Amino acid sequence: MSGILEFDNIVRAYVKAKPVLNGVSFSVAEGEVVGLLGRNGTGKTTLIQITMGLLFPQSGTVRVFGLSPATDPVAIKKRIGYVAEDQVLPGASSIAELVSFHKYLFPRWDDELERRILDRFRLSPKDKIMRLSKGQARAIALLCAVCHRPELLILDEPAAGLDPAARREFLEVAIQFLNREGATILFSSHYMNDVERIGGRAVILDEGKVRLDSSLDSLREDYCVALVPIEAAPNPETLTHITGCLRARSVSRDWHVLFHGNPDDVQKLLAQSVGINGIRCDRMTLEELFVELTGNEQAQVLS
């Protein structure tokens, strides 16, 4: 592995015998934009906090800029911009005081970028943090994260709880930053549109493991879902044994079978295996793929 961020076989549990992360491995190269996806409780925030040195893994290794967050957390945090899911800023301070504090911590502070973000969100340095709306507070958190021009920007559910307009504005600032600096970005989100908008690669976590790690282009092109009537294949194992099958789950009277492959080829494979010609087989949006991959409990998961 080589990259700015490297996770190798990370295991982290909050309750014994129930690991949230159970052998997560992937790496992020310099300049990459990676969207971390997963259902609630799949360990996205845990993984991000491990990167920040705010949690130690119980096994496995993490390297950030080649350093370990367990032994060099301060050096690592100096090079990272971080917006937490539940970011709480000191409410009694003004924006100016908060910015002054960050300038002291980060000598590379970009005053011009700070001014542009403040203008963009119509904020005054004299405003008290406690009087800001949720969207404005997130904007200030983003300002603090990007204005010191970090090499790695980590956004944990950056737009959670924001209205669509505020979300869009927030993302635009992140995209501008990305274009300008070419920084590496790791962000977690439940909004697939957001991931498609700024992400170059998606890592989907499910049941403590990396279920899928691929570029967004590849996700759109290389995966498809086949709708097989349950009567045609009462036993899902006949489907899950087909080459390229990732998962089959029952939805109403069909099996939704997720394949890694081109729809035409998958149709041929299904015709050979199940004996039915013309089975519907479609490419998916990222959201559809996410649902097929991590969807409901009736699904039959291929290990």
Next chain:
Amino acid sequence: MIYRLIKFEYPSWKGVAIFYAVVLGCLFSATLFAHIGTSVTVVALLFLLGTRAVGRNTMFEAALPIPGRDIFCARLLANLLSIWPLFLAIITAIPFSRTETKAQTTAAVIEALLVITFGMIAVYSFRVEELKAPRWWKQIIGWIGMIAVSVLFIQIDFDPIPLFLTISAIGICVLACMALFWKTWNSTPQSFQRGPTEPALRDLALERSVYPRSRGCPSYERSFLHK
């Protein structure tokens, strides 16, 4: 760094000054009428009921490139600043008060201050690597503090004990504070942890997680906690 962190604790110096002026005025008046024990109790209760007594570190500080020791010192100093000036005001007022046992009373107030200081450090001393102290630990310190203050109230206002005993207690408190501070300082990590480093055992009765209760006693865990 420590000064800047404290400034975040007290962003409005004007507000802090007004608060202290009012509280100091009340305490000074109460002390002049020989109700020193009452004054100490009021101050201690204000402290215990306030969030400062149980506050430790915040995510805001922990996520920034600030060494854990700086955060620890800044928060402890901020906490001390919330209580020491009030006690010093009481001590300053004692020579003008109507109490007949001024020396004993002064020593007892100093003792009370040191007990509370010890409690403040104790909040940090347990599971130092974690961002927040366990709730039950904060409750224990709070209750012990309440009992200690009540005992001191009786001692100061009604039955002052001999001076040499109080001075001995002060010496013990000073040593205890220094030892606990040293221990906590040495075990403070570079970065605080958001959660416990070890996974919790599941509480089967309540279906909620609890902290490990018997580190180093696996047979107990196997027998009673269905490990």
